[in-house]
Amino acid sequence: MHRTYQSGAAKRRKAAEEKQMISKLPKLTKYFSSPTVRESAAPIPTDSAAPIPTDSDKELQLPPSPVAQEDATPSTSTDTAAPTVLRRDCKELQQPQTGDLQETHQTKMSTTQLFINQPWKNGLSFNNEKNEKLADRVQEIAVRELKEDEKTREQCLSQLREWIKQNKDIENCITDDSFLLRFLRVKKYSLHLSQQMILKYLNLRKCFNHIFAQLDYLDPKVNQLLNNGYIFASPFKDKHGRRIVITTPRKFDTSVYNSTDMARAHIITYETLIEDEDNQIVGVTHIADVAGASPSLITMWSINEFATLVTWGEQSFPMRHKEIHILNMPSMYKYVYDFAASRVSQKLQDRAKTYDSEEQLHGVLDSMLLPSEYGGVMPMSEMVELWKQELAAKRNRLLSYDKMNLLSDEGIIRRKTKIDQDNLSGSFRKLDFD
Template sequence: MDNVKEDVKFKSVLNEASKKKAREELNELNESDRAIAVQTFRKWILDQDYIRTPTDFGFLLRYLRVRKFSQLGARQTLENYWTSKTSTPEWFKDVDPSDPGIQVILRSGYVMSPKLYDSNGRRLVFDRPGRLDADTVKRAGGIATVFKTICMFVDWVNTDENIQVNGIQVFADLSNVTLSSVTTLWTAENGKRLMHFYQNSAPSRIKQVHFYSEPVFFDAVFALMKPLIKQKMRDRLFLHGNSMVNVYKEIEKCILPDEYLPDDYNGPSAGPESKIIDDMIAEMTQPAFSDYIKKLSSGEYGIDFDKKKTFDGAPSESFRKLNVD
């Protein structure tokens, strides 16, 4: 019962709007139901000899939230998460935000997220592959470091409780992307792995994906990726061409960096990119996240595929609630 005693110490930092959405959209009805759901989930994990995972309240809660408190859904996502991390160690093993190679990718501005919320409580995540030229990738230590940084970044964003409830918008700025850079970075195998991680493994609620400044070969590349994208996600894709005016119709200016705003705009913003990146790296390298991601990637956790063979395939359903004394 030590875990249950530790659960009492968990204090949610959801704001009132997020609490309301959690009740209405995620079936997170109240603190008591939430605690029972986490304890039910944990009991199932401890009964599975092939999964090694953290079982603290906050970690398990994000998997329940992303699957709207379905026990079966949370189990599937957690198992997918550790299957991805175990089967692709070059992306997920020994992750340190202070690693020089990871720092090179972060400093490039390839992935970035201002710690601000729009009127729907969502955060904006930037994906800018045009920032990665061959020299940057080489200085970082190779393609594996790029994907290690991406996946670490996803874990970082998902530690934000309000984002676990409200989700994110992705702004894919494809400016300066060349066909050679795409084919080098996004091989068929890399694309398949990353799409699986985004859609099936990461506890992320991706609400919209916005493409800006799509290159002339975008349609051809997208046609190759399309079979990997679930219909629900396809319905959330927006193509804006080179029109920031169209972007402003979907993404509120107050969460955009200064560099993406009109010259005559005087309202609130996310500030300059350089500060956003500095703040992001500062938070990632603080012990709260740095120690967490190092432990998560230490090899202590994962899937034992040999032991998994003795189990009956996919996670099975059980009662949503478990009465715990």
């Protein structure tokens, strides 16, 4: 289902209901008490499927059964006959609408608005003026950056489903709107490039099955990493509507966890985020605080696996990485940073920035988006608990991905590069760190 706007009476009725619910949430309402946050943050609606934790909660409410449910993947009708000739590129779109989207509320940084996320809502609804402005902004980005409109979206979805149906190399691929749109959007509605990314994504899952199989956040080691705050998404959104993915490598104990645990924690985070269509459109921002990170984080990886995951991750995973902020990077990590940069596109390289202090980071990103440990208003521990509610809501959906399979990779078009031709072998253990 795509975004629909409610009538004025329905909006007011829904807003009144949510206001009543918010009054019952003492743990979270304190973050709306300061003038800055109250003016810029939208209230958090809730439902019985994914309750918001309160002070009296002893543990999270978890979904039953680690086995993927049959109804986890919504079925999509394909009764409409596909065109005889499939278009290779669906880009016939209207020009972006003109007009300035004015900021109506100022926060600590005048260019940033904060919007609390609403992940536990099954449908998309915008129940107050602030959320409507954010929804309009997301829609504007879809038109301006992705060249998306209703006609193009429906035409490309129909053609992509027909291509999957006819492709003998693809088995049990999910074909609902949300799954297919993430590929179309990241490739800006180029049908051919979207088809290639689907093949590469399925191949990535197959080649790294030890990482992608059973993407369950309740896996003991992954759950420990999440509880420790190794990786999570802030519940606040920036002025572009983007989620902020925060990683703190110093909380990764290499005597307890290995490289597979690390990769799984990241993939579960990213897969959960792109289940939200807004995140598919606006992309995400990454922040990594590398202060205190152990050298053993590097040496636990083989060079070949690390290089392949970095390269394939950009080419095969349907996520828009809009900003990458790296804080307090030790000198010993500079080689790995340069090596990783050499494996990705120039566009992604240009989006990565390094900072020597929190003050420098606050100059480009509002601290209100961050945990209180980094100058924000909400403690990291509470951000983690909210993030786990999102993971719980999408758990069965992620587990259902195991049904998909690529029988052959013959349809993937490969391009040899100089780096690809190099013989990458060995381990980072051979490196000497000063």
